[in-house]
Amino acid sequence: MRIALAQINPTVGDIAANSAKILDFLGRAKAQKAALVVFPELCVCGYPPKDLLLKPGFINDNIAAVKRLAERVSGIDVIVGYAERNAALQRGGGAARGAGGRGAFQDAAADL
DSSP: OOOOOOOOOTTTHHOOOOOOOHHHHHHHHTTTTTTEEOOOOOTOOOOOOGGGGHHHHHHHHHHHHHHHHHHOOOSSSEEEEEOOOOOOOOOOEEEEEEEGGEEEEEEEEEEO
């Protein structure tokens, strides 16, 4: 199994640019015939998001971006880090999307 580690440098708060960077590196990993590409923690929203996590709209935008990214995945498995909502606080999370659209797995990683 060939695994690509996409050590990108996301910009804090720039979800659109980070998503574009993720798609670019996902394409590079596919071109190198990787079966799985792994991105850093909080790569969708940028690290460290700090006070941005207190804004519900920011969390919503970040989650919507993960869903849009998942729709664009095909032919490769992907793990990305993003911020998710929790009743008590915001948490870091990870999402995996299977090649060919086979479901998704989500897991809370750590308290932020």
